[in-house]
Amino acid sequence: MINLILCGGNGTRLWPLSKENMPKQFIKIFNNQSLFQITAKRNHELCDSRLIVSNEKQYLLAKDQLLDLNIENNQFLVESIARNTAAAITLACLSVDPEELLLVTPSDHFIKDIKSYKESIIKGKKLAEEGFIVTFGIKPTYPETGFGYIESEYNFNIKAFHEKPDLLTAKNYILSEHFYWNSGMFLFKAKVLLGEIKKHSKDIYEECVYTYNNKTVNNNTIKFNFDDMINIRNSSIDYEVMEKSSIIKLVPTGDELGWSDLGSFDSLSNYLSLTKTDCDNLVLINSENNYIHTTNHKLVAMIDIDDLIVIDTKDSLLxxxxxxxQKVKDIIDKLKTNKSHLL
Known part of the structure; x- marks a missing residue:
């Protein structure tokens, strides 16, 4: 089994800590390790090798961080332009033996209970060996509006995928026993996924085959040309395959898994317990429940301040x-409009 690690994305919801040249999956804030490194280690015992999909900048970061861990048997697929998960996963499937099992994981997720995680993967592996495409659902613990949801039915078949809901809808979801957070993790045989993408999204399949055939190979690195990739339709694997296929199975996980995509500073502060301590030089007077993160050693003093998130970097203060x-994305939109160099 191969661990396909998707490194795409700039982690803009954690701006200014996460930026284009150093996205959140590569920031070493977990006991001097990055989420990418933790992901590779988490799946190292489960998988024989790794296949990392990234862009040109992230490829170098990923390569260096795997060297730091002394983890070998890695192959890199370098995209010249992002084309979402349908293209990334299809190109990855084309690059391995058709019978190979692929465990698809994002590079930037946090999982607390590794034992429970491995048990879920083993369950999924059995289903994937039988020819199913497996998706992993996380039992929701609160009404999250930043995640997509999976609705299940009997025998853990999937009834529907639901986009990110509003708060009222999310509250209704968690009252039901049939709704799970969409983790973005999958497990399948390469040939099975290719068969489904060809069946449901033939244009993406054909453009990926064309792109793959024009690849450039250098040792353990495959690079895809911009002129080819630009013609691949930009779409997610959820929309192109998961929502349409009849061979999808859900493997649910319990809330003990402690999963989060760490997609906001609220979730980051909760999982890292950094509400007061992630600052070398801090003075508090009548101030509680604040999350303070600094990348320097300046003194931070707070008086009569509660429930704030303060992120201080070399060139930006949030x-x-x-x-x-979650509204950090609105700041990002403004910075993009102004063509800011601080992204």
């Missing part, structure tokens, strides 16, 4: 009320 950190 201050946001707890519970509102």
């Amino acid at each position: 201050i946001v009320r707890k519970g509102s950190s």
Whole structure:
């Protein structure tokens, strides 16, 4: 089994800590390890090798961080332009033996209970060996509006995929026993996924085959040309295959898994327990429940301040009320409009 690690994405919801030249999956804030490194280690015992999909900048970061871990048997697929998960996963499937099992994992997720995680993967592996495409659902613990949801039915078949809901809808979801967070993790045989993408999204399949045939290979690195990749339709594997295929199975996980995509500073502070300590030089007076993260050693003093998130980097300062950190994307939109160099 191969661990296909998807490194795409710039982690903009964790701006300014995460930026284009150093996205969140490569920031070493977990006991001096990155989420990417933790992902590789988590699946090292389960998988014989790794297949890392990234862009040109992230490829070098990923390569260096795997060297730091002394983890071998790695292959890199370098995309010249992002074309979402349908293209990334299809190109990966084309690059391995058709009978090979692929465990697809994002590079930037946090999982607390490794034992429970491995048990779920083993269950999924059995189903994948039988020819199913397996997706892993996380039992929701609160009404999250930043995740997609999977609705299950009997025998863990999938009834429907649901886009990110509003708060009222999310509250209704968690009252049901049939709704799970969409983890973005999958397990399948390469030939099975290729058969389904060809069946449901023939244009993406054909453009990926053309792109793959024009690849450039250098040792353990495959690079795809911009002029080829630009013609691949930009779409997600959820939309192109998971929502349409009749051979999808759900493997649910319990809330003990402790899963999060760490897609906001609220979730980051919860999982790292950094509400007061992630700052070398801090003075608090009548101030509680604040998350303070600094990348320097300046003194931070707070008086009569509660429930704030403060992110201080070399060139940017973010201050946001707890519970509102998902709105960082609005800041990103403004910076993009202004063509800021601080992204």
